[in-house]
Amino acid sequence: MIRNLKQFAAGAAIVTSIGMQMLMPSYVDAAVKTVDLESSVFTSAESINCNSSKIELANPPEFHTNRKAYIGAGVEGLDYEKMIKWQQNVDEGRELWRIDPMQVARVEGKKYGFTEQDGFSIVKILRSSSISRYGQIDVEILRQGKIHTMTLVKPFAQRDTIWTTYKVDGTLASSDKSVKTKVLFKTNKYKDWKFYRSEYPQEMFFAAIDNHNGRLNYNNGIAKEIVNQFKGSKFTNKLILFANMGASSAQSDIGIEKVIVSGKNMTVYVHTKSPRPDQFITMNIIYPDDYVAIDRSLIEGQGTMKITFIDQNGTIIGKDKLKIKKE
Incomplete structure (x- = not known):
């Protein structure tokens, strides 16, 4: 009986940015829902600063090194070990660009072949979606006359958490050569x-x-x-x-x-x-x-x-x- 209870509790563990918390399954959703879901970036695309192309945050970010980033259902396909490491860096005041979706699109877009000379524009902002429980942003990228869509997701629940690339529609190799x-x-x-x-x-x-x-x-x-x-x-x-x-x-x-x-x-x-x-x-x-x-x-x-x-x-x-x- 004791062994079964331990297995039951272990199965309900929620990964945090500083370790593990043991929660019973009936409390998992409640714990996630009580996390502060106030958005730090859900403003209109018009708030983009034309010099820096950054979205202005609705509130100044506050960084707490002891903050726990709860993970709920998660985003399929993401490497959460890497996500937690990135979140820890942000919590400690490093790599702060990861909480700015426009900067994430520009930096992570480089591995897909995009450059600073391409045009980046936010076209969709969702507080929750079928692929990401905690938020999704679609960024339209104009490269050499061809439009691509980069989908960013928010892997953690509360404010000041990171954004990362989920997928990019269109293959640069074929797009650039076809026309x-x-x-x-x-x-x-x-x-x-x-x-x-x-x-x-x-x-x-x-x-x-x-x-x-x-x-x-x-x-x-x-x-x-x-x-x-x-x-x-x-x-x-x-x-x-x-x-x-x-x-x-x-x-x-x-x-x-x-x-x-x-x-x-x-x-x-x-x-x-x-x-x-x-x-x-x-x-x-x-x-x-x-x-x-x-x-x-x-x-x-x-x-x-x-x-x-x-x-x-x-x-x-x-x-x-x-x-x-x-x-």
Whole structure:
């Protein structure tokens, strides 16, 4: 009888970041549910800092070296010995990037072939999912015109616990070779620009305008005074890519430095700048903008073109779709 009770209790052990706790099965779920499930990262994707591409935490992290990280049902396929080691490092104030899902995507994404030049954007945030009881985040990664999805999971229950990669959809080796990528425009005149502000103006916007034999095709919401700039004959049979920084302080600017196309996916790389924190500026408000006109003959085929705008930090800051018609 005593031996059976010991086996019963051992089977209900819950792994923690500092050892083992023995709990009876009827108390396991209750123990997990009482853990503080307050999220540290479930904010909207708009809270991404455009300089660091980090999600701003809802509350400042508090690190306790004696904290226990309870594991409930677990995430199938994860190496929990490794997870516990990583969590211990975070609890002791090391490897703090592991609690920032955007940084996890960038760092762990390197083993899948992604780089800092690719565009990273959070597209889905779940408090709980079928694969991860304690949270799931999907990160969209734009690489050479191809979109991949990285799924991150939270293996432990409470606040300030780590995130890690669960899976990556799409195989880079086949994706990059299946569709040819072409560079349609490139300049390096903005390479020394620096953006010092913590966020972009709310009025910042991007657009694509197709001038097909003098007829303009564009999405609703673009001001007429902007569209009218591209009615002239020099823009005939051009695809115009337009970037506007919105209401900005003097000495701010925005420039398009590269355009690539891969199939029906186009990526527009923009570079921004703002005054240095110690720089004297006037109270004048300006609306910096830039555009490039791409020859339509360089765009193969027709149909809906997905256009993504990315800044110098690899953050996706704008999207547009435009139907390209050819005769």
